[in-house]
Amino acid sequence: MKKETHHECCAHHGHHHELVIEGLSAAYRDILALDKISMATSCGNRVALIGPNGAGKSTLLKAIAGLIPRKSGEIRWRGTSVKKWSREFAYLPQREEIDWSFPITVRGLVNMGRYPQTGWWRKFSQEDQAAVEEALKSLDLKELEHRQIRELSGGQQQRAFLARAIAQEAHVLLLDEPFTGLDRNASILLGDLLEKLAGEGRLIIASHHHLDSVPKLFDEVLVLKTQQVSFGPVDSVLTPALIKETFEV
């Protein structure tokens, strides 16, 4: 089922956009967090970033999102530097990095997704309203739209942030540990949702720490340990030998 949607790319714009990372290194002060990462993937894929704690999974997501400067290397989307395309990238931080007490409703959050389109001043057009409605509906948040974001379950919170990404019309979703803290049902729902979003032509890159569920949830996997251990389709990369090498110190 997942192979059908795989590479049947970008249904809503009919192009085949590529994300290419070449020799990417990033550091916090003097500590190297990512060392010469190279990979290429395209929309329609779900890419898992796995590796032990401190392997640089979050750093890689942040570097792609442009949240931290890179030390060297390049990240290209549609053939040019990602900087130009910030509007097409949506980044969902780890749960603990979000200020859940911020007085904002689900609808308010999804509205924020339109800001890159509206700019600082333009009033919300009918198109903006429609995009917000559509995002709320497609993620089944219509009934929860007036809830403050802390009054949602973990799965609903993930959906609210995904709805914002969809309202933003993002092509690349960068998710930091999206499955963490979700119960079984919520995980299954989120897995199905990511499959649907990828099926519609989005590129999904998520850090993940449950090795067992990688084959079910993702198409490709990048194994990290500051340096790149391996990258490719899930079944050819995740060999027992490689898992042992990466996760055992």
Added chain:
Amino acid sequence: MFEELLSSPFYQRTLAAAAFIGFTNGFFSGFVVLRKNALSVSALSHTMLPGIAIGILVTGYLSQWNAFFGALFAALLVGLGSVAVARGKRIAEGTSLAVLYTAAFAAGVAILPKLQTSAELEHWLFGDIMAAGDTDLWIVFSIGVVILIGSNLLMRPLLLTLFEPNVAAAQGVPVRAMQYAVFVMLVLALVSSLQAVGCVLTVGLLVTPAATVSLLTDKTSALFWGGGLVGGLGSVAAVLISTPLGISPGPAIVLLLGILFILTYLFSPKYGVLVPKKYFTSLK
């Protein structure tokens, strides 16, 4: 006698000043509440006193203008200085602000005895809205207009910055500039309420209104406009009741807003601690 008072242009001017100062400060209190560091506002407000003292020392006399510029200068220096020091990431903003504001306050305390006009300083400590002259009103009005226009023009990038600074930066919002903008407007708001409530109590006007509204609603925009309404109406009501009760309007404003906050904290339909949660869920 009260009617007579109400019809006097002097009293009407006081009420207008209270309404306007209350509204702008209440509106801006939305940002203070979202920034979650109301105590730093308190630090800044205390900085204004030495600022006024230095203004008098430099110019040799006390007037609205040198008090205004002294307060503005000191608060900007300390406020922006603390943001700049905190940018080094080695020292948290609260830490640098605490260091700089106590140093400034110490300078103020050292200078105070050397001034001829120190008795009049009480007026700036606790405010005296009844004594507001035309110049004061114009200063307050201009600052209010700048704050209201500025914060509305920058509302979206400011909210993005306050909610998720990282994500905002990635979307091209000049986060650093936005943080400075909030600070500058904050200092302007503090200075604008000097006349009404004095530099010690300005914090009340700049925190309480939106804090009260945040107990009633989850809509972000309501924090600002609701805060403005609470601040404006609360200030006018406080001035009106302060006369018959024989208390000064400045403390009356902050006290009334504080009482409103406590009542809301207890009885807010949604978040009130004395309101059974069942009541709310059954409403849905």
